Amino acid sequence: MQPESRINRIIHHLQREWQIYVMLLPTIIWFIVFLYKPMYGLQIAFKDYSIFRGVAKSPWIGLEHFEYLFSNDQFIRAVWNTIKISALNLLFGFPAPIILALMFNEVLHATYKKTAQTIVYLPHFISSVIIAGIVITAFSPSVGIVNTVLEWFGIDSIYFLTKPEWFRPIFVGTGIWQEAGFGSIVFLAAIAGVSPSLYESAVVDGANRWQMMWKITIPSILPTIIIMLIIRIGNIMEVSFELIILLYQPATYETADVVNTFVYRQGLQNGQYDFAAAAGLFNALVAFVLVMVANTLSRRYSRTSLW
Amino acid sequence: MSGVQLSQLVKRYGDIEVVKAIDLEVQPHEFVVLVGPSGCGKSTTLRMIAGLEEISAGSVTINDRVVNRVAPKDRDVAMVFQNYALYPHLNVADNIAFGLRIRKTPKDEVDRLVAEVADILGLTDYLKRRPADLSGGQRQRVAMGRAIVRHPMVFLFDEPLSNLDAKLRSQMRAEIKRLHKRLDVTSIYVTHDQVEAMTLADRIVVMNDGLIEQVGTPMDLFLNPANTFVAGFIGSPPMNQFDALVSGSPEAPIAEIGDQRMALPSLPELSERIGSKVTVGIRPEHAQVLTPSEHLVHVQLEIVETLGSEALLHTTLENNPFIIKTETEGYYSKLEEVSAFSVDPAQVKVFDIETGRVFGQSGA
Ligand SMILES: Nc1ncnc2c1ncn2[C@@H]1O[C@H](COP(=O)(O)OP(=O)(O)OP(=O)(O)O)[C@@H](O)[C@H]1O
Numbered sequence A: 001m002q003p004e005s006r007i008n009r010i011i012h013h014l015q016r017e018w019q020i021y022v023m024l025l026p027t028i029i030w031f032i033v034f035l036y037k038p039m040y041g042l043q044i045a046f047k048d049y050s051i052f053r054g055v056a057k058s059p060w061i062g063l064e065h066f067e068y069l070f071s072n073d074q075f076i077r078a079v080w081n082t083i084k085i086s087a088l089n090l091l092f093g094f095p096a097p098i099i100l101a102l103m104f105n106e107v108l109h110a111t112y113k114k115t116a117q118t119i120v121y122l123p124h125f126i127s128s129v130i131i132a133g134i135v136i137t138a139f140s141p142s143v144g145i146v147n148t149v150l151e152w153f154g155i156d157s158i159y160f161l162t163k164p165e166w167f168r169p170i171f172v173g174t175g176i177w178q179e180a181g182f183g184s185i186v187f188l189a190a191i192a193g194v195s196p197s198l199y200e201s202a203v204v205d206g207a208n209r210w211q212m213m214w215k216i217t218i219p220s221i222l223p224t225i226i227i228m229l230i231i232r233i234g235n236i237m238e239v240s241f242e243l244i245i246l247l248y249q250p251a252t253y254e255t256a257d258v259v260n261t262f263v264y265r266q267g268l269q270n271g272q273y274d275f276a277a278a279a280g281l282f283n284a285l286v287a288f289v290l291v292m293v294a295n296t297l298s299r300r301y302s303r304t305s306l307w
Numbered sequence B: 001m002s003g004v005q006l007s008q009l010v011k012r013y014g015d016i017e018v019v020k021a022i023d024l025e026v027q028p029h030e031f032v033v034l035v036g037p038s039g040c041g042k043s044t045t046l047r048m049i050a051g052l053e054e055i056s057a058g059s060v061t062i063n064d065r066v067v068n069r070v071a072p073k074d075r076d077v078a079m080v081f082q083n084y085a086l087y088p089h090l091n092v093a094d095n096i097a098f099g100l101r102i103r104k105t106p107k108d109e110v111d112r113l114v115a116e117v118a119d120i121l122g123l124t125d126y127l128k129r130r131p132a133d134l135s136g137g138q139r140q141r142v143a144m145g146r147a148i149v150r151h152p153m154v155f156l157f158d159e160p161l162s163n164l165d166a167k168l169r170s171q172m173r174a175e176i177k178r179l180h181k182r183l184d185v186t187s188i189y190v191t192h193d194q195v196e197a198m199t200l201a202d203r204i205v206v207m208n209d210g211l212i213e214q215v216g217t218p219m220d221l222f223l224n225p226a227n228t229f230v231a232g233f234i235g236s237p238p239m240n241q242f243d244a245l246v247s248g249s250p251e252a253p254i255a256e257i258g259d260q261r262m263a264l265p266s267l268p269e270l271s272e273r274i275g276s277k278v279t280v281g282i283r284p285e286h287a288q289v290l291t292p293s294e295h296l297v298h299v300q301l302e303i304v305e306t307l308g309s310e311a312l313l314h315t316t317l318e319n320n321p322f323i324i325k326t327e328t329e330g331y332y333s334k335l336e337e338v339s340a341f342s343v344d345p346a347q348v349k350v351f352d353i354e355t356g357r358v359f360g361q362s363g364a
């Protein structure tokens, strides 16, 4: 009786709301084709895979790839590099769009605001290849603007992109330059949703703009900030892979090689697909745990969560 | 003292004037209600007084000081907003204390003032709750608490009760009235609900299309409306109005509506109007159906709407809708048979058919 009526209810619901599910369909198909179907191939992380035998016929070898992975210095280094770059990204890259949004919110002159916004959104729409080209040129020891400026102050030119200690700051800085403007849109939208009467009431109470920002704007957009932070933490293992490939070179592997670039080199360049799949799976597992933890903590302490 | 004067106050948005050179004097301690239809410029006027809206021309004077160029915080006014404007992330106590903290009031003083206000408004048990966990009426009280805690010289209210249901609204209305008696602070209150205006105001300002139509005490506006607009706005239901031809003599003018005849008050202006049309106004309360009279005006009864002790008789008078308000006690069964009413000529209002201005009243 009970399960049947439930099925009836679902059928009834589908009959009534089918349009909504039709609209959902392209996204579901996209997920299946590009995310779920490839998961079938994940099993090679536990197999001695060879392209000639194919995924199904390759023999199982248990955790052998993982054992090898954790005894591989390069992999351990890549994990640490990922964590360090992500931590820096979180520390500097996460607040940047929020600060930018708060600053835009204080700009009263409409034309000036629009122009400034367009300028900071722009890098987002430029291909990473071009971004990397600009960065490489800017930091070049011979013609780069950075070294030119350093020379004015009598500092010898530095070949930044070959120095491991400079890779992280340059990479994180480039990421901010590329994405902070576009990322600020989410926060600007959240700010736009704050009722104007909250500010008017504060104006009558005597609050200045600084106080309004701290006491009204920031608390009001805090739920958005937390959601974005959860997403960000979930993506901590996903360092922007193209940009690293474009900017790093063997001289900077020491600080620049992350799990994704390691997987790329092992899998695609050296043809060790099974080993690379194991590394990728490990990466995904860590990311999964991080999202779960971040979401649970947030739900418990701030009543805001993704699910 | 802490009165408010508006002189030749204008608000323009581009080329459009939404407040058209209004003059108003609010006495210290007075409770003035701005009332008028939607879009007539009430909120705009209030917001210019608060300093939230730039003044296009004219001046606002608070406490004998022209405040056109004074920042809102220095005008010593407090405003209560229609949507409460409570901070969702702060609890009730912190919401009430917000303005005090902004002004760097010492902590123990803040605590004392918040406790005092919470006591006045009956919020003591809710101080630790967030606004989301309060009822509409409680939120409204918190909004009021935020205003009164600062002891401002002038309170400004912009439709503070319009988000509440009817019952709560009348309850809060009484509360605001009680609060004003107790605190005795000059108050300017905007509403488009004429019942709210009638019950709360010391004086009512009726606005229409950016202009002030009439200023007066509630009874003044009720008994002596300056024009057809005020007559049609004040009172519930508002005054019945219909066009009629003036006949008879200057001493005993008569209104002719179709076949019906009705005695009019003998007003000096009317003597020149004999033979031309005017607008006649009769309050629903002034039409008598229960006392026998020889000067009856016949109507067709359409519906009887009973409100308990009173009833509204929806009738037509020569195709003009005409509402009669009468008592029901002891007469209820007879109301279905009403076919005529009588009216004391002294209570009949006559308006110029062109300008809508009332006859027989100087000033206003
Ligand atoms: N920023 C603006 N730009 C142009 N016109 C405006 C602006 N703000 C208000 N108005 C116009 O000014 C007029 C008066 O608005 P106001 O808000 O004072 O009306 P109100 O009397 O308070 O009405 P309500 O009872 O609906 O609140 C309206 O016609 C409105 O369209």
Ligand SMILES: [Mg+2]
Binding pocket: B042, B043, B044, B158, B159
């Ligand atoms: Mg309004």
